């Protein structure tokens with residue numbers, strides 16, 4: 001499928017399945033190496049990061065635990081300033097290493113929100129693994145530790161990423177087509 005139409009928009013294939021799998025393997029190898037002494041609590045951000053997180057977890061050899069939070073900042077194809085905390089943190093993270101897993105870091109507002117929340121909760125070490133990063137939109141000084149792909153500032157869907165809730169199941173990543 002070279003193109004897909006979701007609701008009112010057309011998207012073109014941008015990153016094929018095999019390249020995403022290779023990026024998952026690369027990041028998993030780094031995480032297996034970096035966390036061998038003290039495994040992390042892996043914090044998956046619902047809903048978008050589910051697919052990447054499952055792919056990643058299958059390649060991990062460390063004895064990590066997982067938990068989920070649900071935050072939302074997007075409406076349609078636009079990031080909003082207001083972050084909604086829909087499902088909060090239920091685990092005691094004090095003194096623990098936490099690794100956030102994200103589908104995409106765009107402006108970084110969601111990351112900053114989670115960063116503040118987790119620092120406040122007393123984590124000992126905090127990192128993030130993200131399938132995609134939009135460097136031109138990213139406005140923070142916080143380090144982004146594990147990145148699958150740095151991509152242009154264009155809207156993408158697939159592999160967990162959605163347009164108004166649709167497109168998450170696509171194996172490949174698709175980019176918004178501008179005619």
Ligand code: IMP
Pocket residue numbers: 048073074079102103104105106107108109110111154155156157161162163
């Ligand atoms: P940020 O808070 O601006 O970094 O945005 C992060 C969240 O916005 C992500 O977790 C996604 O849910 C959503 N998002 C940002 N860019 C895209 C995109 O290109 N496609 C789909 N969702 C996106």
Ligand code: MG
Pocket residue numbers: 045046047048049102103104
């Ligand atoms: Mg997300």
